[in-house]
Amino acid sequence: MSGPALDFWFDFASTYSYPSALRIRALARQADVMVHFRPFLLGPIFKAQGWQTSPFDVYEVKGRNMWRDLERICADLSIPFRRPEPFPQNSLQGARVALVGLAQSWGEDFCEALYRSQFGEGRRIDEPATIAAVLAALRVDAAPVLAAAQSDAIKIELRKETEEAQRLGIFGAPSFITADGELFWGNDRLERALLWAKLGR
């Protein structure tokens, strides 16, 4: 029998997924829960809700508070924060590279580092140079990875994961789903989701 597990669904353009990505591995280790990183694209899900871009751009007062809130959260966690421009950024390439890495050994490190680039250093993750720099820092050879990220297999996998997210009722990120189907939405639900994964309630 396998132990408690939690699926961590995220989009690299999602602001509140940044603190979650940096926290989840240590918290899961403490809670003795196995975490499965599942990058997907929020774009098609937002479109189905009638938004053409991030709701934080659609609703400006809400967006303004989100940036301040994220800044406070990062300060509390002592993690770097720098608001990226533009926002939201296209996360397609990041998600595809992450899928390549998650099938190898460096996927989780890549996810954490790409979030750090964007929201800790204010870099553009839609620029190939940013992804290349992250791979270089992880000592991963970029050329075969970037080729694999453009393969049909990875493109189809990301599309399927995004469809699966929608099927599961995911409407934002980060989202955490336990083996028994409990969906927790938001960075502030991470601890509770881990506890549910462990206790089943």
Add this chain to the structure above:
Amino acid sequence: MSGPALDFWFDFASTYSYPSALRIRALARQADVMVHFRPFLLGPIFKAQGWQTSPFDVYEVKGRNMWRDLERICADLSIPFRRPEPFPQNSLQGARVALVGLAQSWGEDFCEALYRSQFGEGRRIDEPATIAAVLAALRVDAAPVLAAAQSDAIKIELRKETEEAQRLGIFGAPSFITADGELFWGNDRLERALLWAKLGR
């Protein structure tokens, strides 16, 4: 010099304001922070964002998760939960009566009890009988209170409070605002808001 203070902005139709209303007085006492209850109406603010009703009704998958999330939160807090029908309910009369009570001694008790009626017992707060029952349980004479709630003074006060909420950048409820202007949105930010009220950071 006065001590640390926090404004608690809420609409009786707001689901996540329910656990906040039941938690805030004990938490504020522990934190040695003075809380100011400020009922307002979300309707005009939602309309300004283009919603004709609660966003939990506009976005159905999000709404479904909210009810489940609220149920889990109430279970964790050991407070009763019963989903009210219909939702959202008209909170105008409740807010006006709350303003009458907050200028007297029973306002906070009324707020807590009205939230409990709606989200703990599934009652309709847009029915005069519910408000009357809450007042009776608090041993408040309903007739003069209901008359005062219809006065121009109270109607104007509620309108001004709602305008003030909008001016302050409030876009949802519950919202917590410290004396130095930090806005925290959501039941899950209550503890952090109290700490900010106390430390100024």
